[in-house]
Amino acid sequence: MSIQTRRERERADRERLIVTAARELAESEGWDAVTTRRLAAEIEYSQPVLYSHFKGKDAIMAAVAVQGCADLAVELRTAREGASGPRAHLAAVGRAYTAFALRRPAVYDAIFTLPVDLPFATPEAPEPLQAAFGELLRAVTPIAEPGDEPGLLTETYWAGLHGLITLMRSGRLPAREHERRLSLLIAHFTAGHG
Amino acid sequence: MSIQTRRERERADRERLIVTAARELAESEGWDAVTTRRLAAEIEYSQPVLYSHFKGKDAIMAAVAVQGCADLAVELRTAREGASGPRAHLAAVGRAYTAFALRRPAVYDAIFTLPVDLPFATPEAPEPLQAAFGELLRAVTPIAEPGDEPGLLTETYWAGLHGLITLMRSGRLPAREHERRLSLLIAHFTAGHG
DNA sequence: ACCTCGATTCTAGCATCGCTAGCCAATCTG
DNA sequence: CAGATTGGCTAGCGATGCTAGAATCGAGGT
Numbered sequence: 001m002s003i004q005t006r007r008e009r010e011r012a013d014r015e016r017l018i019v020t021a022a023r024e025l026a027e028s029e030g031w032d033a034v035t036t037r038r039l040a041a042e043i044e045y046s047q048p049v050l051y052s053h054f055k056g057k058d059a060i061m062a063a064v065a066v067q068g069c070a071d072l073a074v075e076l077r078t079a080r081e082g083a084s085g086p087r088a089h090l091a092a093v094g095r096a097y098t099a100f101a102l103r104r105p106a107v108y109d110a111i112f113t114l115p116v117d118l119p120f121a122t123p124e125a126p127e128p129l130q131a132a133f134g135e136l137l138r139a140v141t142p143i144a145e146p147g148d149e150p151g152l153l154t155e156t157y158w159a160g161l162h163g164l165i166t167l168m169r170s171g172r173l174p175a176r177e178h179e180r181r182l183s184l185l186i187a188h189f190t191a192g193h194g
Numbered sequence: 195m196s197i198q199t200r201r202e203r204e205r206a207d208r209e210r211l212i213v214t215a216a217r218e219l220a221e222s223e224g225w226d227a228v229t230t231r232r233l234a235a236e237i238e239y240s241q242p243v244l245y246s247h248f249k250g251k252d253a254i255m256a257a258v259a260v261q262g263c264a265d266l267a268v269e270l271r272t273a274r275e276g277a278s279g280p281r282a283h284l285a286a287v288g289r290a291y292t293a294f295a296l297r298r299p300a301v302y303d304a305i306f307t308l309p310v311d312l313p314f315a316t317p318e319a320p321e322p323l324q325a326a327f328g329e330l331l332r333a334v335t336p337i338a339e340p341g342d343e344p345g346l347l348t349e350t351y352w353a354g355l356h357g358l359i360t361l362m363r364s365g366r367l368p369a370r371e372h373e374r375r376l377s378l379l380i381a382h383f384t385a386g387h388g
Numbered sequence: 389a390c391c392t393c394g395a396t397t398c399t400a401g402c403a404t405c406g407c408t409a410g411c412c413a414a415t416c417t418g
Numbered sequence: 419c420a421g422a423t424t425g426g427c428t429a430g431c432g433a434t435g436c437t438a439g440a441a442t443c444g445a446g447g448t
Binding site: 112113115117120121148149152153155156158159160161162163164166167170171172173174177180181184185188189191 | 306307309311314315342343346347349350352353354355356357358360361364365366367368371374375378379382383385
């Protein structure tokens with residue numbers, strides 16, 4: 001079995017190598033620079049090996065998204081734990097979310113904007129995605145009013161954050177006022193929860 | 195002058211032909227189907243004529259965006275005029291906005307999601323864009339609380355709508371509950387303006 | 389009526405993209 | 419050591435956005 005396990009281990013190593021190379025290349029030069037040829041050169045293999053690990057370029061991006069989402073979940077959690085009170089929780093998580101999106105735009109896009117077919121709002125969704133949403137849910141639930149479904153309220157708050165990010169990143173909203181818009185969003189979701 | 199003006203008129207006609215062909219093709223088969231070759235075949239000219247009118251494919255999409263934005267502005271206006279009261283105005287405009295996005299996804303993407311370089315939040319922005327934002331502004335301003343800057347509040351509300359649309363359209367939010375999420379967003383922006 | 393010349397449109401091609409077929413070599417088995 | 423099998427690589431396909439240079443059309447003068 002030793003020979004077989006060594007092969008599988010090397011294969012798994014190379015798969016990680018592909019995903020991290022794709023992420024680093026995307027973070028340093030944008031997703032447009034992540035071509036299959038360029039990525040193959042980066043890992044010092046030929047193009048077709050990519051397709052022996054992943055179904056296609058989309059699958060590689062999906063892997064980057066899942067891995068990056070785990071990072072996001074951690075950052076959301078630590079942000080929430082560093083604040084106290086419902087309103088502070090919501091604000092801290094919202095700021096951590098947008099900070100992540102601005103600091104790592106390529107990863108954020110892989111997770112939330114690029115058309116990569118990952119199951120999202122279903123039980124089959126990858127664990128990191130559910131973890132990240134769970135962190136949002138924990139921050140939003142305490143400010144839900146009676147009759148509000150926490151899940152739906154979380155999705156709505158999330159949409160607000162996502163809209164701010166995407167419109168600003170594409171130049172449709174001026175970046176200068178981002179902080180004030182974010183504060184407005186938080187304020188309107190925490191009305192009456194001083 | 196007659197011959198010159200006729201030429202210019204024909205040229206303008208063909209430019210309109212290009213834009214409408216691009217829009218119709220995008221609306222019926224999606225932007226992926228709008229290749230320069232396909233578009234050239236659709237207007238029964240060869241590829242290079244596209245480049246004698248527009249700098250490139252992006253410029254054609256920008257033209258579709260500007261034209262479509264005029265439609266959006268009209269729909270937002272009629273929605274607002276069909277309602278009475280600050281809360282009803284905000285709700286009507288929000289519903290009209292999302293309805294437009296769902297009914298004409300290709301045009302919506304050209305305006306708000308695809309990376310097309312149009313000046314947005316500046317005085318140089320094309321008039322239809324300013325008109326559409328102005329309609330949102332008119333609906334939001336009445337529910338702004340003292341101290342809130344209407345412009346920023348409008349941008350924040352707009353971001354909420356845009357986030358709901360993009361996350362739902364990409365499958366990241368279940369479409370079934372869209373109406374309830376939209377209602378939640380509106381409710382949180384109209385707290386205290388029954 | 390014809391010819392010239394300038395403007396305009398088309399043919400053909402470039403570089404690059406994601407992806408794949410089929411050869412070739414290295415490695416394991418008997 | 420010979421045969422078989424796994425796995426990577428070379429080469430190429432079809433399609434993309436875009437462009438250079440040939441070809442064609444039409445206006446104006448003689």
